[in-house]
Amino acid sequence: MRQIEVARVTQAVKAAAITANYEPGADLLAALARGAEAEESPSGKEIFRQLLENARLAKEERIPMCQDCGLAVVFAEVGQDVHLVGGDLDQAINEGIRQGYGEGYLRKSLCHPLTRANTGDNTPAVIHTEMVPGDRLKLTVVPKGGGSENMSRLFMLKPADGLAGIKEKVVLTVEEAGPNPCPPIIVGVGIGGNFERAALLAKKSLLRELGQANPDPEVAAIERQLLKEVNDLGIGPQGLGGRITAMAVHVLMQPCHIASLPVAVNIQCHASRHQEVVL
């Protein structure tokens, strides 16, 4: 058994939360640059230009890319040969979020659902822990904005609805969202599993490097078709009209019950932030 002190988890989560909010990934920057080239609408081109300038400023001037520094989603893949010592994993992760959002001058965006009183330190994080083979601990910190999360949907379709039904719901979700989730967006789609798994698949699909196709050619084909249909809507950057409503559609699929066809659509704004660290 390899021992890992949970204090290292706190340090790693803290650093990842700060980096994710200040330093856009190379995949995102490349996608924004491609968009600035490819977009036909003048206002859409201008939006891409602003987003590239915003990304540069964020990193150089140490201002978060977006004031919505997100609810912190943390994926923890724990190797089954790892022994975590010195405390509780969830507490260590939350402590990392608390310190990162405090010391990193990030906005604290969590509140009591009814009184709306702010929790003051952006905790609790939404933590997904998974056991995997090996003796490593992989942590992925995903600050997720509220505006795009609000436009996400879950559908329990009938098996008879098939691929056509899935496409209809994905396109409908993007259409209804319109300008609200800060297009150009990334569309995460989870197909199959059950009620909660479909949503988790949709979220997980957003962790993939932006624009990289699903390795399964059948799923990759669905991604290409969905991207075309979504962009045919003409919503464009910031909803001002244009060719690029979505920079990518990512799909994850797994078997489901013979009675069901769950489909989840998780909308990600252009401020796609995720930071990975392996201990």
Add this chain to the structure above:
Amino acid sequence: MTKTVKLIAPLTDQDVLQLAIGDTVLVSGVIYTARDAAHKRLVDMLAKGEPLPMELAGQIMYYVGPSPARPGRVIGAAGPTTSYRMDSYAPTLIKLGLKAMIGKGKRAPEVIEAMKTYKAVYLGATGGAGALISQRIKTAEVIAFPELGPEAVHRLEVEDFPAIVINDCQGRDLYEQGVREYRRTVAR
């Protein structure tokens, strides 16, 4: 043809009546911030007949919850939040003289109707460009509800704050027009 208009807040009826959808505005002067929780407080205060922390006539309300300022800085990132969440409160404020709202995303028909009736406009700032937009904010001061944290009401002095006219006083909608131009599928 769209135009670029420099506006000095607070605004007059004439200031907003000259604006058409698609126009770029550069706002200078004083504007106020409020999002979900602050709007609820403001409308509750009005219902109880209490005085508001700011004069509404002619004002611009910016839907934003900024991130904290680093020491020596005016403000953190400060881009717009999604406006529809303020739709149930906006007509009340427009009736009392609010002249413009800055946010992102679609507005409800009753907000668009109130803008038409009482001469007000809705301006879109670039969502997710919080670092860039913060450069146009020269001073920031919390004037009400500090306990709301990022949702507190701030008084901001801005200089050439850029936005696009999304809804004008004629009830037109830039989002609808823009999408019509680029849509390739039949509307459902």
